[in-house]
Amino acid sequence: MIRVLSLVVFLLIMSLRSSYANEKYQLSAGDVIRISVYGEQDLSIDSVKIDDREAFDYPYLGEIDLSGKTLNEIKNIIYSGLKGDYLVDPKVSVSIVKYRxxxxxxxxxxxxxxxxxxxxxxxxxxxxxxxxxxxxxxxxxxxxxxxxxxxxxxxxxxxxxxxxxxxxxxxxxxxxxxxxxxxxxxxxxxxx
Incomplete structure (x- = not known):
C-alpha cells in the first residue's frame, strides 16, 4: 500500500512539474502544437508545426503570431478571438505535440x-x-x-x-x- 501511495505521489509531482514547465515554455520554430475547441471540429487542429515565420493561419481569426508566446497566451488569443462573434464561451486548449x-x-x-x-x-x-x-x-x-x-x-x-x-x-x-x-x-x- 505504501509503495502504491509513494508511486501516486511521485507521478503527481512529476505531472505538476511538467505542467509548470509547459506554462513557462515559449514556442518557437520546430515545435508542434495541438489546438482543441470543445465541440467545434472546424476550429480544432490536431497538429500545427511552427515554421520559421513563427505564425499560422487560424480559421476566422487569420494569422496568429506564436513567436515567444506560451501555450496559455495562445489559448487566450484564440479564446478572445472566438468569444462573442463566433461562440458564447469557447472551451479552448492548446498543448505540445512535439518539442523542437x-x-x-x-x-x-x-x-x-x-x-x-x-x-x-x-x-x-x-x-x-x-x-x-x-x-x-x-x-x-x-x-x-x-x-x-x-x-x-x-x-x-x-x-x-x-x-x-x-x-x-x-x-x-x-x-x-x-x-x-x-x-x-x-x-x-x-x-x-
Whole structure:
C-alpha cells in the first residue's frame, strides 16, 4: 500500500512539474502544437508545426503570431478571438505535440538533432548522442548555447566556433545543467 501511495505521489509531482514547465515554455520554430475547441471540429487542429515565420493561419481569426508566446497566451488569443462573434464561451486548449529538437555536435558518437524532453540535462543530451568519442573523453570540454543566443553564433564556421570556445574556458557547461528545446551542446576535444 505504501509503495502504491509513494508511486501516486511521485507521478503527481512529476505531472505538476511538467505542467509548470509547459506554462513557462515559449514556442518557437520546430515545435508542434495541438489546438482543441470543445465541440467545434472546424476550429480544432490536431497538429500545427511552427515554421520559421513563427505564425499560422487560424480559421476566422487569420494569422496568429506564436513567436515567444506560451501555450496559455495562445489559448487566450484564440479564446478572445472566438468569444462573442463566433461562440458564447469557447472551451479552448492548446498543448505540445512535439518539442523542437536539441542539437549535440562535436566529438560525440552520433552528432545531430534529438527530440527534447522536459528535464533534459547536458549529460543526458550527450548520452542521447552516444556519448563522447572514447579517445577524447579525458580532454572533452562541453559548451552549451541557448536557443536564444544561437543567432550570434550562426555565422561562425566550425573552426571559428571551436577557437571561440577554447578561448572562453569559463563558459564550460556543467553536466547537470538543464537544457531547453532548441539549445545546442558542443563537445570540443583535442587528442592530446
Amino acid at each position: 529538437n536539441i542539437y549535440v555536435n562535436g566529438m560525440v558518437n552520433k552528432p545531430g538533432g534529438y527530440e527534447y524532453q522536459p528535464g533534459l540535462t547536458v549529460q543526458k543530451a550527450i548520452s542521447l548522442s552516444g556519448g563522447v568519442i572514447s579517445k577524447y573523453r579525458r580532454s572533452a570540454k562541453i559548451y552549451h548555447i541557448k536557443a536564444s543566443e544561437f543567432k550570434k553564433y550562426k555565422d561562425y564556421s566550425q573552426d571559428e566556433l571551436i577557437n571561440k570556445f577554447e578561448l572562453d574556458m569559463k563558459n564550460e557547461a556543467a553536466s547537470h545543467s538543464i537544457i531547453n528545446s532548441g539549445d545546442t551542446i558542443y563537445v570540443i576535444a583535442s587528442f592530446w
